[in-house]
Amino acid sequence: MAFAGLNYLAILVAAITAFATGAVWYGILGNRWLAALGKTRDEMKPTPLPFVIAFVAELIMAFVLAGIIGHMGEVTIHIGIMSALFVWAGFVATTVVVNNAYQGTPWSLPLIDAGHWLAVLLVMGLVIGAFGV
Numbered sequence: 001m002a003f004a005g006l007n008y009l010a011i012l013v014a015a016i017t018a019f020a021t022g023a024v025w026y027g028i029l030g031n032r033w034l035a036a037l038g039k040t041r042d043e044m045k046p047t048p049l050p051f052v053i054a055f056v057a058e059l060i061m062a063f064v065l066a067g068i069i070g071h072m073g074e075v076t077i078h079i080g081i082m083s084a085l086f087v088w089a090g091f092v093a094t095t096v097v098v099n100n101a102y103q104g105t106p107w108s109l110p111l112i113d114a115g116h117w118l119a120v121l122l123v124m125g126l127v128i129g130a131f132g133v
Contacts, residue, residue, distance in 0.1 A: 007131050010132065011062045015062045018058045018062065018121075036112060065083065065084060065121065075132045080124075084124060088117060088118045092118075
């Protein structure tokens, strides 16, 4: 399923696996994340909206990552993972750290959040590299 050089099945699978990765990540680190936020579970009122936003964002992220990987030439799992690592280090980690620095959050919060995005991007890179673009 390719159109204009992109494999939309790879993008969809990458977004779904990224969403699942986030569920596992925050399932494991959720209590530490809440503590870093200074909130309790009772203070958090879960609604579907953040989950919908997260999935749409991950679809967009997978689409863009597929475009980047496709421009690298040969598409392999190694290229996918390395591209994801560079995108994370250059754009995501730096943005998360800067935003949290201005908000004065404890360092555990950007470490947890940036770690989540690292895991998400690595999974996306692996999937896109395996499926091809």
